[in-house]
Amino acid sequence: MLEGSLKDFTLDEVLQMISLGEKSGRLILKGDTPFGNRNGAIFFENGQVKDAETEEYAGEPAVVELLNIKSGYFKFVAEDVSIRKRSISKSIPDLVLLSTSKIDEWGKIKNKVSSVDTVFRLSSEGIPNQIHLSPQQWQIISLLGNGLTIREIALKLNKTVIDVSKDVYALVALRIVREIAEKDPNKEKIIKKKGAPRSFIMRLIERLKRL
């Protein structure tokens, strides 16, 4: 087992050790990324990345997020990962490049979408006569129309928020969708506030009947 802080070893160094040693096992990572705090694992087989998962994503989007952890904690546990299904076929250098390019893209796109928790509505005004959309953009339009945010769509499609943000920005620029509200991403995690007591509602019903 190899364990430590990413202050002592950079993630590149840890990856290099696993790759050159042709190790198999699970690299657990926990720390801060530009997208928030992330917790997940990358699975290696003979030094090559085989699969990855975070609390939200699986496969390549999970690697992209985990490789952007700059400060935090790592632990490598050697184990047999042969029963795990391969979801990633890119080499480690390619994955590092991909995660770096995603973070560059995010730097450009983050100022163009006000928040990944924004709710959009479909617009019927000012749409150009002819537009060409990708299958993913059609999928995103449908999900935006159902009130999902960029973050929720990314989770549903197992894409990064960067990929979805790019498409949403294009749809906003084409005036196909427009922002209407911002959702609180922690709303589901907040303990539901206690509502009115049942007895109050019952008394209110009786009071209304008498009005």
Next chain:
Amino acid sequence: MKRYKIVISGPFAAGKTTFIKTITEIAPIDTEAKTTATDESVVKDSTTVAMDFGRISVDDENVLHIFGTPGQFRFNYMWSILGKDALGIIVIVDSGARETFEDAKDMINFFRVKTDAPAVIALNHFDEKGNKVDKNEIRKILNLPNWIPVVDCNARDKQSVKDVLLYLLRLILSRD
């Protein structure tokens, strides 16, 4: 004194102020101002800019406050403020005002993401005649999920307003 809150929302001129005036036990407090937008002034002379307020006292210790939101999207900062900690939301839609249905959809989506409170759509029939939609049509137009009910309503009729409130209260009880 414990105060509980129900929020009445809906597009411009849907009947929110009328709904509250019909049921409140005190003289309603409203914050109407003269409409300035040309297309709005054709519909009515004044509009709610902050909130309407009504009240139903239940006993010596408990009271229900009824807040009406402004209808226009530009006042949506008030929707958040008023929707916070509400027991439930009633979104009033004028069955004959098709031009407002898109706004109603925005409002429903807004409250769906801003609050967990149960919501009811009150389909207000101001005019007996005219090109009105029924409950099934409005459900399709607003793309409503099954768990948001639509009830018919006449905001000028006290029994009808009571029925909408009772429907919402029973929905709140069923969600507990």
